[in-house]
Amino acid sequence: MSSPFDQITIDGESNFEESDISLLETLDHVLNRGLVIAGEITISVADIDLIFIGLNVLVSSVEKANEVLRERQRSHLTSESGT
């Protein structure tokens, strides 16, 4: 599966040329590779963009997650008793 880099640079050029670094550096600036803004993926079918996925993922240890869930439960109970 080819990346945009491959598509552009492996154009029948088998020998390394000085101009390669210029193109690669340009691509690095002009193409949006998504890595810097991690967690952003576009899925396209037959080259038609269909779905954009912005991942906002909570990643934590189990202890931390349990902590968060306990807090949530606590504040839920408090607000319930108020009504």
Next chain:
Amino acid sequence: MKFYPYCLVGQPVELSELLRGVDGREILQRAVGTLTAVLSEWDDKKVDLTRENVLRHDAVVRQVLEEVTPLPFRFGHLVTPDQLASYVDSKSETLQSKLQHLRNCVEMSVKIIWNREIDLAGPPPEAQPIQNAGKGAAFLMSKRAEIQAEASNSTEVAAIANWLKSETAGLVRDELVVLRPAERLVVSASFLVDRSVLWAYKKRTALFEKERSDLHFLTSGPWPPYSFSNNDLEFKTHLGVS
């Protein structure tokens, strides 16, 4: 009918009649809300990812950069006039303040390769072998050693980044520094530099190779401020999944 946008500016700029963009198309400027968009008109055709088109995209934004610092789009966006208008409308204040932030600046880039010896030979001999250590425990121990090596590596890469930041302090209005401790290209930095101090910035960076013989440098620029614009991300977030 669609638009292929190159960048946004506060006011229209003077561009050569002969300038051509992606796919060899004409360059137009259209008022969009309080701003002006530099664009080409487009149809249902796909945008071909080719060397020529990428260079043309950059060349158009550079032409604008000659006159004034724009808010660039990265390569390959197609939008309807309505989408563009809605984007600019809803983000009007943010875009104005971004343009203000970028005023009179260019983007300069520094990339650093650090050739440290990566120990791929395997985990170091364990000081206290676990009695009757099974395969599972041994696996975790070797992962632990890998992680420790990674951690000390990360610390050193952070130190390199801090060195770079202190070297350029005072000459840059903004910076975006990306660290990749697991790679050889450990630091990729973009700096927002006012044109008036560009000469001083270049003098400073020219000394890097000499000051840090343990590192390899690639400096480039001036670029349009792609890294400080992020029109793309905000665009996608705005259009998102409906």
Next chain:
Amino acid sequence: MEFSPENPLSAEPEIDTSHAQEFAEELRRVGDTLPSRINVDPDSVEQGLAKLVLTLIEFIRRLLEKQAVKRMEGGDLSPEQIEELGLALMKLEEKLHDLKTQFGLSEEDLNLDLGPIGRLI
């Protein structure tokens, strides 16, 4: 920045390095990570989705390894638990390797920088 409007290809950015080939190699490597666009077309439907799914699994697998090591260091696991945990993760690594091969993907294809998340765990 001089260039002629008639010939935009002469508008080359200024690039300065004494190690052009080295940087070219590294830029290729780094540029080839998780693509921001995953194209699923008739010829490569499976591979496109496989790459997405396997990259995410690989991401989680690495986090699991880090967390397991942390628990091991924390001292609250018995030797038996450590052994079981290690074996399970080892199998997971092997299985993922097999899946990679099955779909014709390389190590680099699934390389996703853990970034700041990697340091938080």
